[in-house]
Amino acid sequence: MDRFLSWSRTAFRRSRMENEMDAELRFHIDTYAEDLIRAGVPREEALRRARIEFGGIERVKEEGREARGANLLDELLQDLRYGQRVLRKSPGFAVVAVLTLALGIGATSAIFSVVNAVLLRPLAMSEPSRVMYMQEHWQDVFPGLSVGNYIDIRNENSFFAELCASNSAGFNLETGELPERVDGEIASANYFATFGVQPMVGRVYSAEEDKPGQANVVVVSERLWRTRLHADPSIAGQSIRINGMPTTVVGVMPKSFDPLLNNTELWVPAAFTPTQLADHDDHYLNVMGRLKPGVSATQAQSELDVIARRLQKQYPLYDEGRTFQLQPLATVLLGDQSLSLRLMLAAVGFLLLIACANIANLQLARSRAREKEIAMRAALGASPNRIVRQLLAENLVLGLAGGIVGIFLANWGVAWIVAHGPAEMPRLDQSRVDASTLAFACAATLLSSLLFGLAPALRSASTRLSEVFKSSSGVSGGSRDRIRGLLVVGEVSLALILMLGAGLLIRSALFVSHVDPGFDTANLVVGKVGLPDPGYHDPDVARQTFERMITAAAALPGVDSAAVVSRAPLAGGGSSNGLLAEGKPLDSANLVNSQLQIVSPSYLGTARVPLKTGRDFTPQDTRNSTLVTIVNETLARTMWPGENPIGKRFSCCEIGPKGPMDPVWHEVVGVVADVRAWGLARRVPPEFYIPIAQMPPSAWDWIGRTMDLVVRTHGGSVPARELQSAVASVAPAVPIYQLSTMQHKISSTLERSHFDTFLLTIFAAVALLLSSVGIYGVLSYMVAQRTRDIGIRMALGASRGQIVWNVLGFGVRLAGIGLAVGLAGALAATRLLSSMLYGVRSTDPITFIAVSLILLGVALLASYLPARRAMHVDPMVALRYE
Amino acid sequence: MDKQLDLLQGTLDMLILKAVSLGPLHGYGVLLRIQQISKDRLEIQQGSLYPALYRLEHQGWITSEWGESENKRRAKFYRLTAAGKRRLQAETENWNSMADVIAGILGTKPEEV
Numbered sequence: 001m002d003r004f005l006s007w008s009r010t011a012f013r014r015s016r017m018e019n020e021m022d023a024e025l026r027f028h029i030d031t032y033a034e035d036l037i038r039a040g041v042p043r044e045e046a047l048r049r050a051r052i053e054f055g056g057i058e059r060v061k062e063e064g065r066e067a068r069g070a071n072l073l074d075e076l077l078q079d080l081r082y083g084q085r086v087l088r089k090s091p092g093f094a095v096v097a098v099l100t101l102a103l104g105i106g107a108t109s110a111i112f113s114v115v116n117a118v119l120l121r122p123l124a125m126s127e128p129s130r131v132m133y134m135q136e137h138w139q140d141v142f143p144g145l146s147v148g149n150y151i152d153i154r155n156e157n158s159f160f161a162e163l164c165a166s167n168s169a170g171f172n173l174e175t176g177e178l179p180e181r182v183d184g185e186i187a188s189a190n191y192f193a194t195f196g197v198q199p200m201v202g203r204v205y206s207a208e209e210d211k212p213g214q215a216n217v218v219v220v221s222e223r224l225w226r227t228r229l230h231a232d233p234s235i236a237g238q239s240i241r242i243n244g245m246p247t248t249v250v251g252v253m254p255k256s257f258d259p260l261l262n263n264t265e266l267w268v269p270a271a272f273t274p275t276q277l278a279d280h281d282d283h284y285l286n287v288m289g290r291l292k293p294g295v296s297a298t299q300a301q302s303e304l305d306v307i308a309r310r311l312q313k314q315y316p317l318y319d320e321g322r323t324f325q326l327q328p329l330a331t332v333l334l335g336d337q338s339l340s341l342r343l344m345l346a347a348v349g350f351l352l353l354i355a356c357a358n359i360a361n362l363q364l365a366r367s368r369a370r371e372k373e374i375a376m377r378a379a380l381g382a383s384p385n386r387i388v389r390q391l392l393a394e395n396l397v398l399g400l401a402g403g404i405v406g407i408f409l410a411n412w413g414v415a416w417i418v419a420h421g422p423a424e425m426p427r428l429d430q431s432r433v434d435a436s437t438l439a440f441a442c443a444a445t446l447l448s449s450l451l452f453g454l455a456p457a458l459r460s461a462s463t464r465l466s467e468v469f470k471s472s473s474g475v476s477g478g479s480r481d482r483i484r485g486l487l488v489v490g491e492v493s494l495a496l497i498l499m500l501g502a503g504l505l506i507r508s509a510l511f512v513s514h515v516d517p518g519f520d521t522a523n524l525v526v527g528k529v530g531l532p533d534p535g536y537h538d539p540d541v542a543r544q545t546f547e548r549m550i551t552a553a554a555a556l557p558g559v560d561s562a563a564v565v566s567r568a569p570l571a572g573g574g575s576s577n578g579l580l581a582e583g584k585p586l587d588s589a590n591l592v593n594s595q596l597q598i599v600s601p602s603y604l605g606t607a608r609v610p611l612k613t614g615r616d617f618t619p620q621d622t623r624n625s626t627l628v629t630i631v632n633e634t635l636a637r638t639m640w641p642g643e644n645p646i647g648k649r650f651s652c653c654e655i656g657p658k659g660p661m662d663p664v665w666h667e668v669v670g671v672v673a674d675v676r677a678w679g680l681a682r683r684v685p686p687e688f689y690i691p692i693a694q695m696p697p698s699a700w701d702w703i704g705r706t707m708d709l710v711v712r713t714h715g716g717s718v719p720a721r722e723l724q725s726a727v728a729s730v731a732p733a734v735p736i737y738q739l740s741t742m743q744h745k746i747s748s749t750l751e752r753s754h755f756d757t758f759l760l761t762i763f764a765a766v767a768l769l770l771s772s773v774g775i776y777g778v779l780s781y782m783v784a785q786r787t788r789d790i791g792i793r794m795a796l797g798a799s800r801g802q803i804v805w806n807v808l809g810f811g812v813r814l815a816g817i818g819l820a821v822g823l824a825g826a827l828a829a830t831r832l833l834s835s836m837l838y839g840v841r842s843t844d845p846i847t848f849i850a851v852s853l854i855l856l857g858v859a860l861l862a863s864y865l866p867a868r869r870a871m872h873v874d875p876m877v878a879l880r881y882e
Numbered sequence: 883m884d885k886q887l888d889l890l891q892g893t894l895d896m897l898i899l900k901a902v903s904l905g906p907l908h909g910y911g912v913l914l915r916i917q918q919i920s921k922d923r924l925e926i927q928q929g930s931l932y933p934a935l936y937r938l939e940h941q942g943w944i945t946s947e948w949g950e951s952e953n954k955r956r957a958k959f960y961r962l963t964a965a966g967k968r969r970l971q972a973e974t975e976n977w978n979s980m981a982d983v984i985a986g987i988l989g990t991k992p993e994e995v
Contacts, residue, residue, distance in 0.1 A: 024958045025932065028910045031953060055929030063933035068940050
């Protein structure tokens with residue numbers, strides 16, 4: 001401690017100390033000279049002798065500083081300056097090392113931070129692992145629960161502390177001049193208790209308020225409260241207009257509260273009516289439950305199976321063959337993204353390994369090249385201690401530079417990913433550079449740099465000089481070269497795996513972008529219109545409103561035709577029904593699960609969905625005439641394989657007047673092309689179209705009185721304002737939202753998969769670059785070491801070609817081994833990609849060959865530069881070398 | 883070679899401690915006093931004195947303050963601390979017993995073995 005104090009004192013009072021030392025030494029010399037003069041020595045001579053006998057004054061000062069411990073700081077600064085100078089003298093090494101460090105640190109931290117924010121960070125609720133998501137399971141679909149089933153399970157189960165239900169819905173909110181559409185949920189009163197989150201302002205609604213006939217209440221999100229309600233702290237108890245009805249705000253949920261990651265802005269009571277409570281037929285509810293303490297998901301699942309068997313017996317018509325599936329909520333919400341995010345993690349890990357290998361490689365080459373310099377310094381009296389300290393300082397300079405650039409890169413990378421990532425990816429916007437990740441990446445790369453930079457240096461500092469100087473006589477080899485070769489092989493194989501992954505995704509993306517969507521996407525504009533239940537409850541009113549809206553939109557200048565459809569392609573969602581072909585017995589095995597589209601007669605023409613056979617809908621297809629339907633080719637093929645479907649009938653969607661067993665038949669009048677409505681890369685499900693004038697009245701509730709207005713324009717910009725006023729002229733205070741062109745919708749659904757592809761391509765490119773730097777480094781070093789060898793061989797008659805082939809061959813051999821190892825690894829690794837690929841197999845030979853050729857080509861290029869240097873070795877110069 | 887250096891250094895340190903134990907001295911004074919006591923039999927490299935002084939001060943065995951010298955100039959005077967006094971005592975005992983042992987060994991005659 002005392003020593004430390006003394007050290008720090010001296011460190012901070014360096015200049016004073018220097019002055020005092022000067023004064024003290026001068027006093028000594030002067031006084032000695034005076035004594036000599038007094039003894040009769042002439043003045044000049046006395047001064048000279050005093051100085052000579054005192055000895056080297058600078059050396060005394062230096063030893064004095066060292067004795068006082070002042071030198072540590074001094075030497076550190078000196079080492080840092082020296083390190084910086086050394087690095088500046090070999091800019092190639094410095095730049096490559098700093099870039100490798102920065103890329104390793106920056107890219108790795110950026111991606112990992114995003115993965116952490118989206119995938120690994122727990123959901124913002126209390127004990128998220130105890131919150132389960134329940135789905136029905138029927139045939140191969142997993143719909144939501146019917147209200148009846150939900151109520152029965154809620155009443156009978158013993159393992160859930162809370163079991164809540166919700167359904168997402170759009171709401172027309174009037175807070176400013178223009179009404180706007182916000183996403184919300186109708187939710188049972190125990191919804192908030194299930195997630196264990198308290199409101200930040202006011203309260204949540206009570207079970208009493210969650211009953212039909214009560215006053216309208218709403219709980220709003222923090223974002224809605226902030227952006228639309230002026231963050232009013234006394235908002236609780238105030239009234240706002242939702243769907244045209246005055247509604248009392250009772251509370252505000254905290255910012256992070258969005259348990260289903262739906263960007264939910266408000267919650268209103270579900271207030272199930274007695275009819276709804278008894279309904280076992282419509283399966284749409286989100287059901288979430290919090291397990292009681294000590295209860296496992298497996299226990300809850302087996303109890304659920306018992307309840308399911310009872311429900312199957314009690315409601316054979318609705319619940320036959322129906323079971324319930326329980327999954328952790330986090331798996332349901334984040335599960336589908338985990339594959340691509342895990343893929344990114346693997347890519348990050350590979351890149352970090354490659355960066356570490358490269359740094360190690362660079363350091364090994366450098367330490368070998370500097371062996372002589374270090375030995376020379378040791379011979380001139382530098383202690384091993386001092387040499388190591390100086391190398392450490394050099395690494396510190398490198399590490400600082402690499403780290404700083406890396407941190408910039410990481411920050412920029414995260415911002416870039418957030419800005420360019422898919423907008424609908426939940427929690428992406430909450431990504432921040434993760435400090436611990438950054439620390440880990442820094443530590444990993446710097447450690448490998450230190451380890452491989454220092455270990456050989458330490459050895460050479462302690463070896464006998466003679467050995468070092470002997471080893472320069474051309475006999476290279478040894479374990480270090482083997483390590484370097486292994487590192488390059490490893491780098492190349494990891495790079496190959498990354499490149500293959502990227503290559504497969506790129507090929508898949510190319511395939512997808514050439515897929516025919518099944519309709520004409522050019523100049524097609526789509527927007528959603530939702531009619532509020534109050535005021536438009538009557539099916540006829542709702543239908544006529546939409547029909548008038550179509551007329552108004554079609555009359556707009558620049559518009560060819562207009563139509564409505566319950567779910568436009570790529571809009572997501574949709575409702576499915578089990579269809580029973582005429583002549584088949586009512587058995588769940590005979591039901592064909594198909595997507596229902598309710599359309600205006602003008603829809604197929606407006607969207608230009610090609611009619612394969614039969615006729616299109618006409619305005620004459622009404623409830624009073626024969627119920628007709630148009631099916632897609634997949635449905636026709638599934639239901640009536642090899643037969644002409646025109647004139648065939650199936651039953652679906654509603655119950656006839658004589659009760660549940662009375663089928664309602666729809667006659668097929670046309671077959672249209674398959675529309676890829678769920679994404680270009682997705683399999684097309686069976687799909688059928690029903691004219692809006694013939695839709696079952698209850699279907700208005702299924703689709704939430706919301707339709708997509710589809711408009712074919714002459715081109716140019718989206719007529720947003722015109723469409724808005726056309727809608728408002730028919731339905732006052734009803735907005736049109738999510739308005740965009742079809743092509744924009746397609747490109748944004750492609751964005752998600754393209755995003756992965758793009759990131760992986762960057763990874764692959766960086767990996768390729770780093771491993772070619774690795775090959776280049778090994779070969780350059782080899783050529784430099786063997787200059788004498790090469791000179792001798794040339795003197796003995798080897799041709800330049802032979803020399804070049806020798807070097808190239810070595811490089812290609814390294815790359816070849818790496819390639820072989822990488823291919824073996826890739827065959828296993830790319831299989832994990834198969835679910836992300838479209839039109840390409842995970843072992844696609846074209847991709848494998850192309851990527852291998854690219855890698856070999858780059859390896860050849862990286863080997864060529866050192867080979868050319870070897871070719872230009874002058875035998876005379878080489879032999880005289882040293 | 884290292885060991886020789888250590889021994890030499892240790893000896894010089896001991897001599898300095900002894901010199902300042904007789905009263906505060908500046909660096910040049912330390913040199914003069916050692917020469918005076920040893921009757922000029924010891925040759926001390928003048929410059930090597932100062933690193934030794936600083937080392938002893940750094941270790942807390944001597945302490946220094948600026949004062950006025952006999953020739954009316956500012957000079958730095960060194961004084962023994964309590965720790966230095968103990969150190970000197972230990973070093974002296976160590977040296978004496980070591981000297982005894984070595985003298986004994988060197989004084990051994992063949993018939994005594």
